Amino acid sequence: MNKNQLQQHDRDHLLHPFTDFHDLGKQGTRVITSAEGPYITDIDGHTMLDGMSGLWCCNLGYSRREISEAIYEQLNKLPFYNSFFQCTTVPSIELADLLSEVTPAGMNNVFFTGSGSEANDTNLRIIRRYWDLKDQPQKRIVISRENAYHGSTIGGASLGGMSGMHKQFQALDYIEHIQQPYWFGEGGDMSPEEFGIHAARCLDEKIQELGPEKVAAFIAEPIQGAGGVIIPPETYWPEVKKVLDQYDILLVMDEVIFGFGRTGEWFGADYYGMKPDLMTFAKAVTNGYFPLGGTMVSDRVAEVIKAKGGEFTHGYTYSAHPAACMAGIVTVNILRDEKIIENVRDVTGPYLAKRWAELADHPIVGEARTLGLVGALELVKHKGSRARFDDKCTAGAVCRDMSIKNGLVMRATGDTMIIAPPLILDTAHIDELVDKAHRALDDTAKAMA
Ligand code: PXG
Numbered sequence: 146m147n148k149n150q151l152q153q154h155d156r157d158h159l160l161h162p163f164t165d166f167h168d169l170g171k172q173g174t175r176v177i178t179s180a181e182g183p184y185i186t187d188i189d190g191h192t193m194l195d196g197m198s199g200l201w202c203c204n205l206g207y208s209r210r211e212i213s214e215a216i217y218e219q220l221n222k223l224p225f226y227n228s229f230f231q232c233t234t235v236p237s238i239e240l241a242d243l244l245s246e247v248t249p250a251g252m253n254n255v256f257f258t259g260s261g262s263e264a265n266d267t268n269l270r271i272i273r274r275y276w277d278l279k280d281q282p283q284k285r286i287v288i289s290r291e292n293a294y295h296g297s298t299i300g301g302a303s304l305g306g307m308s309g310m311h312k313q314f315q316a317l318d319y320i321e322h323i324q325q326p327y328w329f330g331e332g333g334d335m336s337p338e339e340f341g342i343h344a345a346r347c348l349d350e351k352i353q354e355l356g357p358e359k360v361a362a363f364i365a366e367p368i369q370g371a372g373g374v375i376i377p378p379e380t381y382w383p384e385v386k387k388v389l390d391q392y393d394i395l396l397v398m399d400e401v402i403f404g405f406g407r408t409g410e411w412f413g414a415d416y417y418g419m420k421p422d423l424m425t426f427a428k429a430v431t432n433g434y435f436p437l438g439g440t441m442v443s444d445r446v447a448e449v450i451k452a453k454g455g456e457f458t459h460g461y462t463y464s465a466h467p468a469a470c471m472a473g474i475v476t477v478n479i480l481r482d483e484k485i486i487e488n489v490r491d492v493t494g495p496y497l498a499k500r501w502a503e504l505a506d507h508p509i510v511g512e513a514r515t516l517g518l519v520g521a522l523e524l525v526k527h528k529g530s531r532a533r534f535d536d537k538c539t540a541g542a543v544c545r546d547m548s549i550k551n552g553l554v555m556r557a558t559g560d561t562m563i564i565a566p567p568l569i570l571d572t573a574h575i576d577e578l579v580d581k582a583h584r585a586l587d588d589t590a591k592a593m594a
Contacts, residue, residue, distance in 0.1 A: 262296025367413025
């Protein structure tokens with residue numbers, strides 16, 4: 146099929162995730178056909194630096210044959226076996242071992258799933274089981290944050306705080322949301338430091354309002370990813386820690402995007418010095434080469450679930466799929482052996498921070514922020530203000546298209562442009578990324594004038 150035929154069949158038969166089918170029908174999809182290193186190429190032969198690592202997945206880029214070969218070998222040897230009914234497979238044990246080593250101290254058990262959404266549903270099941278076994282069945286409520294993203298299953302979407310999603314389904318009734326630590330968007334006249342404390346105190350207020358005896362857990366991404374790379378003010382996590390220390394409440398950190406090196410540490414929990422009880426992961430655990438997710442379970446929780454006896458009635462056919470686990474083993478070993486994360490922390494993260502900061506001078510940029518190898522740009526109409534061009538987020542959509550035209554995949558979340566490029570970028574790639582982003586901003590400024 147040629148490009149037009151592919152687009153027509155796509156329109157006719159494929160329902161895409163998070164897509165306005167009417168608009169897509171008019172425009173036609175971009176058909177991506179190949180990839181190499183940190184670059185992707187579409188059917189027209191247009192090659193782009195992939196500033197989004199696929200969808201926050203391909204932290205090692207697209208050319209690691211060790212991963213695909215390990216998957217292939219595993220598929221030939223034992224393509225599938227389940228981990229129910231007292232069975233197991235070698236790759237699942239080996240990956241569980243490895244994850245216990247690289248995750249924060251005190252997290253030594255894993256429950257595997259096929260995705261991040263399934264892992265967050267698993268968290269809801271584990272949280273309830275834990276408190277029931279602790280004879281505190283009244284602890285039922287889970288606190289999350291507005292504009293959080295925790296997946297698209299009913300559990301994941303209920304935990305998530307995106308209003309557009311909540312309008313389209315009926316959420317679980319035991320989940321409450323508090324304000325997000327989004328200083329640029331919601332900080333008003335407060336300094337970032339003041340606002341960080343304020344947003345953390347919202348957790349305390351919510352716990353008091355609900356009654357601490359009823360609150361089971363607090364779930365949060367270390368940095369909100371899909372919500373627009375919302376890097377909390379430095380005061381936020383230490384204050385959240387203080388709040389949580391006062392109460393007997395589980396902390397779930399959702400590391401689906403920030404796990405496996407994005408911040409320059411293995412996990413966001415390491416970066417912020419937090420000690421989660423449960424930790425969701427997916428995406429980069431297999432470098433996006435095979436679907437796999439899961440939740441790391443702390444000793445505190447695992448001991449209760451393991452020791453008290455009785456069946457934990459939860460699991461997925463593809464929990465601990467052997468080929469997925471094989472992909473995970475090779476990916477984690479590469480990240481570790483090649484010191485990819487240390488390089489982000491010491492070399493490329495600081496370099497991106499320096500170069501990305503230059504974009505803050507651009508006339509339509511209200512704020513430029515980075516941390517590790519993640520970044521965001523807030524597009525504004527008037528320099529020095531936080532006012533957007535319009536309320537339809539036109540500037541973000543235009544900037545995304547201009548970016549693609551200039552050979553860079555940059556995503557728009559409303560009028561916030563975001564990047565999360567592969568961790569294998571060197572400083573020359575970062576120069577290329579920032580230069581292309583700069584051109585995209587110039588083109589956007591012209592188009593919006
Ligand atoms: N938690 C977090 C923090 C995520 O970012 C999920 C859970 C769900 O994972 P699965 O594997 O079920 O998709 C995610 C997924 C975006 C975007 O537009 C982000 C995600 C998924 C799709 C799009 O940035 N994150």
